[in-house]
Amino acid sequence: MERKDLIKKWLDNELNPQELEAFKKLKDYKELTTLSNNLTRFKAPEYNVHEELNAALQNINTSKKESKTHWLRPILRIAAILAVSFSVYYYTTTLDTNFATLAAQKTTIELPDASNVSLNAMSTLAFNESRWDKNRDVTLEGEAFFKVAKGSTFNVKTKHGTVTVLGTEFNVKQRDDYFEVICYEGSVKVTHNSDIVILKPGNSFLKIDGKLIAREKDTSLHPSWINNESYFKSMPFEYVVREFERQYNVSINPQNIDIKQLFTGSFSHNNIELALKSITLPLDVKYTFKNKTTIELSRD
Numbered sequence: 001m002e003r004k005d006l007i008k009k010w011l012d013n014e015l016n017p018q019e020l021e022a023f024k025k026l027k028d029y030k031e032l033t034t035l036s037n038n039l040t041r042f043k044a045p046e047y048n049v050h051e052e053l054n055a056a057l058q059n060i061n062t063s064k065k066e067s068k069t070h071w072l073r074p075i076l077r078i079a080a081i082l083a084v085s086f087s088v089y090y091y092t093t094t095l096d097t098n099f100a101t102l103a104a105q106k107t108t109i110e111l112p113d114a115s116n117v118s119l120n121a122m123s124t125l126a127f128n129e130s131r132w133d134k135n136r137d138v139t140l141e142g143e144a145f146f147k148v149a150k151g152s153t154f155n156v157k158t159k160h161g162t163v164t165v166l167g168t169e170f171n172v173k174q175r176d177d178y179f180e181v182i183c184y185e186g187s188v189k190v191t192h193n194s195d196i197v198i199l200k201p202g203n204s205f206l207k208i209d210g211k212l213i214a215r216e217k218d219t220s221l222h223p224s225w226i227n228n229e230s231y232f233k234s235m236p237f238e239y240v241v242r243e244f245e246r247q248y249n250v251s252i253n254p255q256n257i258d259i260k261q262l263f264t265g266s267f268s269h270n271n272i273e274l275a276l277k278s279i280t281l282p283l284d285v286k287y288t289f290k291n292k293t294t295i296e297l298s299r300d
Contacts, residue, residue: 098124101121113132116147117146125138179207195212229266232264236262237259237261244275
């Protein structure tokens, strides 16, 4: 058998024992076997076509996902920044502007429409400055005098009722079971439960403990507290005491005194001794300082 035939059959693994012995006697036998051994290292492994196809498709999908995710990352960052920015904007624009006074303190506030508000002691005022054009609501707890800019309108909301501004000057006082509105100029609409009243200059709306109290026409140009004086006309003495406590940051303890009796008079916010005499002498009441912040009222 010729050399090339032996080699071909050897490569095809078809040599019989006699042919194998003849193959071993070839001069280049060692070189051929060495080459054969080296080639087997590069022999491709056997594989399943379906498994390899699924693996290839999976790799392609993973690559697409990674590419898509890589492309989306900057978009997601921008979206996150926008979301945070919107949240901050929403929070700040819905946040009310608040003003509060302590005992013996007053302050003046200018609303976004240039209206002025004087806030009495121990009172709070809140409104949304950024949304003033769409939401003209002012929330009040305590007492305030409003001097409204010409042509402006807004609502003053309290726990007891709402005062609608129609271009005017007016005073609103809301304290626990006490609700009073006095109009000094222009007109205001007062809404309290089922009551709706339009007040003209000098008119007032007063409810104490849910009872409507008739009042004479007020001829003053503004509330007395603006000039650091509290004035009362036929008012239960307990309300006088409460106002005194707010203006001087003290605690008053009435002993054996009828706090329901009516009081007419006034007291100054600048001199506590003079103020005490102003509210006690008309009722034949004595006062005693228990300490710097506690005062006791009594009768002999």
